[in-house]
Amino acid sequence: MIFGIDIASMVLGGLAAGMVLFIVSVGLSVTMGLMGFVNLAHGAFAMLGGYVIVLAMRNWGVGFAPALAIGFVVTAAVSAVFERLLYARLYRAPELDQVLFTIGLVFVIIASVTVLIGPENQPLMLPDALRGQLNLGFIEYRTYSIFLIVVGIVIVIGLWLGFERTRMGAQIRAAVDNRQMAESLGINIDRLFTITFAFGSGMAALGGGLGAEFLGLDPQYPLKYLVYFLIVVAVGGPGRIIGAFYAAVLIGVLDFVLKKYVPQGGTLFIYALTILLLLWRPQGLFGKSA
């Protein structure tokens, strides 16, 4: 019985972490699948959004939900400007140039944030309603983790519906599967990409704010979690929303369970598993075969 509760609490904690990982990474997955653009600066947008959300709550006294909305809109707008002015010049450039450009961008953002806001961690002030424990009947668990799981599920269902049931979603799917064919059918890929890029960065901003409670929020954020975001995209298969979801949840739960039972070496296992998995399926679990 005690063991069962232990398992349940670990799975819940892992699910919450996985949801945050999914919300941050899903935008990277779609832009990667759509344009093949290697955007290592994606985590920087998550960090920017996190800062906007946390600082809006602390300095302007904005509530949690409106702060999340502000973070989403501000980050989406900023990223759209970056995309039009800078990213767009490098779509047909070699991969190396994309890597250099986005690493440079990460450095610039890290340095700017360090100067403007400071190198210390910015704590997220949760509203009272989300603090404390929630009785689920079979187990008492942290309200905020349950909240994250619910939000994550709502978002994945929303994204799935948007992806599968709307015209826009159909255009994105078409472009991921065969860009040239989609372009010949008159789909405006550039516009599609700007919109998805901005939307994906906005989602990352939400993830940055929602996850600030346990991922922290300091200027090193984009580099610290870069490997995790990339693992989610590669394991799920670039451009696959459901793939990214399963990959994020898998990694979240694994990370949580391993940290509990093998506090040393848990990450080692995740890296090794990722390498083995991609050896077996280089295109990811849900990716189209090459």
Next chain:
Amino acid sequence: MSVFPTATDHPAARALAGRHRLRLWEPLPWLLALAFYVAFPTYLGFGTDLLVTILFAISLDLVLGYAGIVTLGHAAFFGAGAYTVGMLAFHGIWAEPITSLIAAAAVAALVGLLSGLVLLRTTGLTLLMLTLCTMALLEEAANLAHDWTGGFDGLPSIAIPPLFGLFEFNPLYPNTQYLYALGVLFICFVFVRVLVYSPFGQSLTGIRENTLRMHAVGAPVRMRLIVCYTISAAIAGIAGGLWAQANAYVNLSTLGLDRAATVLIILVLGGYGRLYGAFVGAVAYMVLSHLLAKIYPTAWQLGLGLLLVIIALFARGGILGVGETLLRWFGRRRPSP
């Protein structure tokens, strides 16, 4: 009498046949390195670090500049070499400098071969992520194997016996370290120079430029890439071993993302795929960082980021590429009377 010019007469053919010949200015870096030894005896520690960085950047140039494999995890091999030298010496198994370097090269080559077999099956983001993953895996492993590697603290004060039994490694007066590093760099550079102008090097460039066509003409693409990756890993391992011997310690920083990103920046700054880009980039970067990074660390990071963005957008050849363009520009203007 043939109407067509013979193949060797054609300007393009002549340029190709003469490509590998030694240029007049090529001894210059080595003369400068020797002059540095005489002129700045107090900066030899910095000089040794510079030489090791150049060697590391050359190893990256082989995979990135010639074979076109974009990697963010090259420090994995640097660290493998450094830890090989460090662990062999620290645990009193083997410490003789030159044979230790050979062991470092062998271990790094093995890591390169094994990881290359896996990750060179992929491309793009997945490849990039796997190189990062391999490096992170080694870093975690080095952190965990505390009894062997010293874990987070690393291995302090490794005793290295004198070179050839004659020249002491003195941490305060690194004369021996400097000349030793220069010698190793020279040997490795000559090897890489021969390699990139050989048919093997040509096929690497071919793979970088057009993989599909290289498949079509029957080149064993994956095999070539794996061999190149392994050789490059071995050279990076030598650089790591050299670093460990010169500094007389090893720590986790030899395996980190910082080191991998720095060497990438250095190579790109100098100009990749050009042999001498590693030299120019390392000198420019190390001198600037020596002067600026300690005083204004944040401004240094900001400047570095802007520099990378500018290089990626406007100056893909780095310093050497810009220099070449300027030379060509002036060359075109001057002769016109």
